[in-house]
Amino acid sequence: MDHPEPKVAETELPEPTAQQQPREAAVFERPGAEVFKTKNVSIYYGSFRAVTDVSLDIYEHEITAFIGPSGCGKTTVLRTLNRMNDLVTGARVEGDVEYRGASLYAKGVSPIAVRRRIGMVFQKPNPFPKSIYDNVAYGPRVNGEHKKSRLDEIVERSLRHAVLWDEVKDRLHKSGLGLSGGQAQRLCIARTLAVEPDVVLMDEPCSALDPIATGRIENLLREIKSRYTIVIVTHNMQQATRVSDRTAFYSVLRDDKNDTRTGVLVEYGPTRQIFEDPRDSRTQAYVTGRMG
Amino acid sequence: MSTVTQAGPAVPAGSAEALSERRPLGDRGFQVLALAAGLLVLVILVLIAISTTQQATSWFTTEGFKGIFSTNWNPAANKFGAMTFVYGTAITAVIAIVLAVPVSLAIALLLTEVVPRRRARPIVYVVDLLAVVPSVVWGLWGILVFAPWVQHIYASIGSALGGVPVLGALFGPPTSGASFFTAGLILAFMITPIVTSLSREVIATVPAIDREGAYALGATRWEMIRGVVWPHSHGGIVGAVLLGLGRAMGETIAAALVIGSSPVITSHLFAPGYNMPAVIANQFGESSGVxxxxxxxxxxxxxxxxxxxxxxSRAVVARSARRMRGA
Structure with missing residues (x-):
């Protein structure tokens, strides 16, 4: 890869060239407001500590990628950001997870209200067994919108944002289960966008899709990031370099003496720095493919 | 079933000998045995249908269609109209379904959606225990304990609603402990376990990822149930309900003991009545001829x-399964 290098504080980099993209420069020099601030977050499933001491900030209108080997806890961290882990019996969070200045796990915080602001797209496309229209209208409806004309508008806008409108506009009232994998995943994205969330969390959204469908979703992410903050878990490092502004690399810490393992955040920074000038040898090994 | 000489899939290429090798005796024996067992069930079913129909022909030739649709059942006068009992069967089965289905669904949802799996198990055991209580025990308990107890409740409801237009016709006097309603209630108890456990199994097949999809949009538990669990499982639940209905229609001894044995067609649910299985069980011993x-x-x-x-019910389940695959 011979992309121009943006400026990163405290690292020696080649001279920036004239082609440097202002968007990326802006990311590194003046990040937007912090949407999430996590400090020393450890996550347990029963007595198993899945993730230990994760501290990172996620910035507004950026795409943040979580990468790392299986079992490193990246999905677990993602799922604590909208309290999805509440649904798992025995799941417990220690440490601070702050969302726009408010503690997500404070007493009196309703996970339902949290999830209405912080949406999630899953690994496997999971359209509801309903029509395409009703899939997209589901979120607005549970949020109290029942006016037909408003719903029509939301459905069309969300499907357009998810670049699915042209493919489905003539069969809005057919089942969402009849779509191809890529279309179904875009339907799920449309469904998430329909509630106008602040943040969209994505858990390996392309792992079940072919390269063409993946390319569509990645374009879509770049298009919507001016309106949303996106956190994406991915196994695909190329994907992280293609779409994300910042990357967090997680790894598994094994304790052979006690036969335990836990996920840790190894390194977090601008995506280009993580991939081209990683500071931690583990990151280096992972991004250069020397470690699984 | 048609061909017995299927070659195994793992035959090495280029070896004609291997292709002609016969399947082991045990395999063929098993196939014959399975086929025979399957056919046996079918044969028994057909034989029952034929022989009972044969035995019913003398009734049908003397009474004709009139017999089926007549409401006059008077063995002393050789009048055998079936409609009274068809009516009673329908009424008791409907009462049983109306009472059992909401309760069964509530229990099924409680066990799958509310209570953690570990704590759900004892409740499942208790509900399943209801299913192993013998029919005759239900009947005896119904007539000796339950009927005298509900009699007073029926009486007070009856006197309260006596003059009210529609409700009075349904729940007004005459009232009796042994009645359509008591039979419906006992049948409801009896079909609750089967409807609950079938519904629970159907609901448990709703993919976790679909539930999470709804929660991720800010749905409450109830909204998730309505939006995801119900569309996924309503076909199967309707099937479960219809299977319960079939059982409620055919259940004999319990109904025979508590229904009141009065061959009348009446809108009064608290009045004694009769249904098809009960009349067969009660009167078969002293019957002969027509x-x-x-x-x-x-x-x-x-x-x-x-x-x-x-x-x-099978058609409903199959149709909803087709719909789920996305048509």
Whole structure:
């Protein structure tokens, strides 16, 4: 890869060239407001500590990628950001997870209200067994919108944002289960966008899709990031370099003496720095493919 | 079933000998045995249908279609009209379904959606225990304990609603402990376990990822159930309900003991009545000739009804399964 290098504080980099993209420069020099601030977050499933001491900030209108080997806890961290882990019996969070200045796990915080602001797209496309229209209208409806004309508008806008409108506009009232994998995943994205969330969390959204469908979703992410903050878990490092502004690399810490393992955040920074000038040898090994 | 000489899939290429090798004796033996068992069930079913229909012919030839649709059941006068009992069967089955289905669904949702799996298990055991109580025990408990107890409740409801237009016709006097309603209640107890456990199994097949999809949009538990669990499982639940209905229609001894044994058509649910299985069980011993043939005829009709309900429930389940695959 011979992309121009943006400026990163405290690292020696080649001279920036004239082609440097202002968007990326802006990311590194003046990040937007912090949407999430996590400090020393450890996550347990029963007595198993899945993730230990994760501290990172996620910035507004950026795409943040979580990468790392299986079992490193990246999905677990993602799922604590909208309290999805509440649904798992025995799941417990220690440490601070702050969302726009408010503690997500404070007493009196309703996970339902949290999830209405912080949406999630899953690994496997999971359209509801309903029509395409009703899939997209589901979120607005549970949020109290029942006016037909408003719903029509939301459905069309969300499907357009998810670049699915042209493919489905003539069969809005057919089942969402009849779509191809890529279309179904875009339907799920449309469904998430329909509630106008602040943040969209994505858990390996392309792992079940072919390269063409993946390319569509990645374009879509770049298009919507001016309106949303996106956190994406991915196994695909190329994907992280293609779409994300910042990357967090997680790894598994094994304790052979006690036969335990836990996920840790190894390194977090601008995506280009993580991939081209990683500071931690583990990151280096992972991004250069020397470690699984 | 058609061909017995299927070659195994793992035959090495280029070896004609391996291709012609016969399958082991045990394999063929198993196939024959399985086929025979399957056919046996079918044969028994057909034989029952034929012989009961044969025995019912003398009723049908003397009474004709009039017999089926007549409401006059008077063995002393050789009048054997079936409609009273068809009516009673329908009423008791409907009461049982109306009472059992909401309770069963509530229990099924409680066990799958509310209570953690570890704590759900004891409740499942208790509900399943209801299913192993013998029918005759339900009947005896119904007539000796339950009927005298509900009698007072019926009486007070009856006197309160006596003059009210529609409700009075349904719940007004005459009231009796042994009645359509008591039979419906006992049947409801009896079908609750099967409807609960079938619904629970159907609901448990709703993919976790679909539930999470709804929660991720800010749905509450109830909204998730309505938006995801219900569309996923309503076909299967309707099937479960229809299977319960089939059981409620055919359940005999319990109904015979608590229904009141009064061959009348009345809108009063608290009044004694009769239904098809009960009249067959109660009167078969002292019947002969056309009387016995008429009871056999009732049996044939009941058999036909339960088959229709079963076929219909299977069709509903199959249709919803097709819809789920996305058509």
């Amino acid at each position: 009387f016995r043939s008429a009871l056999m005829g009732l049996g044939v009709m009941l058999f036909a009804f339960t088959i229709i309900v079963n076929v219909f």
